[in-house]
Structures are given as C-alpha cells and as structure tokens.
Amino acid sequence: MSSEPRPDDKELEDFLAGRHPLGRAYREAAQHQGAPPELDADILAAARAEAGRPLPRRRPRWMQPLAFAATLTLGLVVLLQLRHQGGVGTPLEAPLRSQALQGPASERPIAPPLPAPPAPKSSPVPAPASRDESERSGAIPEAAVEQAAPPATMRSEPSSAASAPARTRESEAPEDSDARDSSAAEAVDANANANANANANANAGSGSGSGSGAALKGSVMAPPASPSSKAERAPEASSSSSQPAGVSPPAGQAERPAAMEGSAGPAVRKAPVSNPAPPEAQAMIEAMREHLETQNQDAALEVLRVFRRQYPHLSLPVDLQELEAPYPE
C-alpha cells in the first residue's frame, strides 16, 4: 500500500498535465490541421443574421409557478364567493351568515337566552317555547324562522342565501314608518322596534303575543325592514301570528314560506303588499269548501286561482289540498 502511484497512474497524470510525450506528439501532428476557411463564411454569416434579430422576450423562471399559484388562489376565491352567494354551503353556515350580515356583535343588541318565557294568556297565538314545539303546532314566529337553521337539503340553501341581501338592506335601512303600508308587517315591525328599544326584562308587561320571548328574539334577529322585505314577510306574519285557524300550514311545511323565499323567485316578491286580509282568505277557503260540497269543482278551482293569486304563501287546509293538486301553476 505505497503512496507512490502505479506506472499507468503516473502516465495518466503526466498526460492530464500535458507533460506526456504522446500528447505533445499529437499536438505537434494535429496543429496543422484546421477547419477549411470556406466554412467560416457560412457560419459567420448565419451568426450575424441571428445576432441582428431581436431576442425573443423570455419569461422569467418564477413566472410559471407564480401564474399557477395566482390562478389557484383566484379560483379558490371565486369558489368561496360562489359558495357564499350561491348556496353551495352547508346548512350550518346559515345562522352564522345571518349574524354576520347584521353587523358586528358590539352593534347588535344582546339577545336574551333562547328559552322563551311563558306567553301571557291574553296572547292570541301562544308563543312556542322551542322550535320543536313551534314545528309541532305549525305556527312559526318569524324570529324562529330566522333563527332556525335551514333544513339539510340543498334546496333550502338558496333561500337563506337569497334572503341574505335583503337582510343586509334591512340592517342598513333607516326606520321609515311612513313606508309601512302593510298592517301585518307593521304590527310585526312595531313589536320588533318596541322590543328592540325596550329592556329585555320588560317583555312581561308588553301585553301582546308578539311581546313574548320569541318576538323579542325576532326583534333582535330582524331589524327594521325595508318595503321589499315586508312584502316577503307579510304572508309569514299572517301565517303565524294572525293566521286563521283553517289556514294553518301542515306539519312539515312549517318553514315553507321562509324556505321558499329564494326558490319562489320574483313571483314571491310580487305578493300583494297591502292587506293580506286573512278573513278574506278564510272566506275564500269557505267558498271553496262550499263549492266542493256542491260538487262544483270548477267554481272551487276558480276561487282557488284567485286565492293563489292573492295569497301565494298560504297553505290550504288538508281537506282542500287535493284541490290544489291539478291546479295549474
């Protein structure tokens, strides 16, 4: 294991260092051989021609990953925006969204705890103690509708999403009592405003049904409404607080008016703003019953057509729902 290089290694070292006689002999022999001068002209002409052309603008190396990242980010933002607006989101997002749309927590009045106090006996419609109870009874206070998470179907999501801008307008709209032309909505809004301004403990002395905990909650969740939102809420009010006995929505459809807000589209928004006149609706229902009893289905359908035109949100009693089945929408 001597450190002295072997003969071939020494020869290689000499060769690599340019000291080997073979290398010298080769260089001596080859130095006279060169490229023919006639080749130079073509190559140099091509090089000059190429040099005269402007260099194509090259993208920096970091451009491609940056573009990819920007595209990805933009896509995600658009997707999130669509989910936020278009109703691809989960049902659990709805209450959070409605709270977020009503402004910062510091600006919102403090809501009382959810369990509603017992309704006074003078109240025409007893306030349900909980959402389950209200669903069983079929009477849905607006506050409960707002507070309740939408059903876990994709169909319900657009409704909350579509109503979100309206609520934003509500929260931004100043209180305009002159604009309130709907008596039902007026009643709801008046209660809401009164309760919003009153102490949370003062609800026992309000003396009205909507002064209950649920209505108070409604005042928290539903700020003063704009005319458009009142148009949406008018049937709700009629179907909850002042709904006639025969027009009570069937179980399972308790949230239908609120849930239908988005899906019903413009037709719902064009619902009559002025007096919903539940007694008139009741009269129409009675008329339909009478026509059915007298086997005059055509007349009953005609009344139904008028009824539907005026009260698109109201559900028919169970005994009349078969009449609606063939009703042309």
Place this chain on the structure above:
Amino acid sequence: MRAYAALHDQGVGLEATITVATPVEHRDEIADEQLMQRYQRGDAAAFETLYRRHRDPVYRYLLRGISDRERAQELFQEVWASVVRVRATWELRARFTTWLYRLAHNRLVDEYRAARLPTDTLEDEPAVAAPEHLQPESAVSGQQRLHRVLQAVQGLPPEQRQAFLLKEEGGMSLEQIGEVTGVGRETVKSRLRYALAKLRLELSDVL
C-alpha cells in the same frame, strides 16, 4: 479561466470551477461564457471571437472522430449552426467548452448509430508508415512520425479515442470528459489509460 472564475464569483450559477492546465487556455481573454452572453445580446463580433477560438479544435475532434473529411465538415457546420440557433435559449449552466463539445459528441454518436463507423483512412493523408521493425530504414522521418501518431489515434476504439481527443483538443478534465460522454470519472480514467497504453505500444518506435 480567470474570467470564468470571476463569473462564478458573481453568482451566475456555475457548478464548479475546474482549473486544468489546457492547451486551449485563454489567459487575459474574455471568457467563453461572457462572449456567448454578449452574442446573446446581439454582439456578432463576440461570436466571431468565440468561433475563431474553438473552430480548429472542434473540427479536429470531429475529423478524428469519423475519419471522413466531408462528413466532418458537415458536422462541423451543424455544430456551429446549433450554437447560433440556441442563442436565445442558451443559459449559463456549465462551461461553454463542455457544452460545445457535447454538441459535437452527440453528432458523432449519431453518426456511429447510423453505422457510419470509421473504416477508411483520410484521403489526403500519406500512407501509414509500417512499424519500425518492418521498415527497411531504421530512421523514421519527422513527417512520417507525425502521421504515425495521427494514425495511431485514429486506430483507437471510439470511446478511448473520444476521451483522448476531448482531453487534447478540448483541454478537459476527467469530470468534464465524463460530462460530455455521459460516463463517470473512473470510466474516463480507465479509457484514457487504455488509450495511452495502446498508443505507447503502437508508437514505441517513434516516441
């Protein structure tokens, strides 16, 4: 070589600076890489300098590689046309010499694959002198000696010949030869050892 090291110090992305004593060293001259960058910016004179610097070694490398003068000239033009063509996309990643000889080497490999293996001698070269013991005269003239050297190099196997020529014409180190030919350093060493042994044996009477 100093200018090459200066480029490296400026952080232009060269892997390593290899200092090899080469016959093609251009001291106090602009480095090949700088010339190529100037040519990229449209300086045709920089290319001409580059071309004058490397034209003969590259031509000899191709000529010794395929033993066909006309074909060597065609390949020579192709190599330099490639240099001109890639002007816009060339990047300073390795030594210019390494890159240039890789272009030439790839063309030789293509020639070998097309079965145009070197079989004939160069046309205008004089006849190869016979070994010393077969010659009537004991003294071999200087001209014959040079031709014998060239012929002996020509007779090496292609891999050994390329390693030898890349060292002699390109002035490359073992690593650079391996980079051009796509083999490891030890393989290059082995090829050079075999080549030297063969040449020594072949030219023992003239060296």
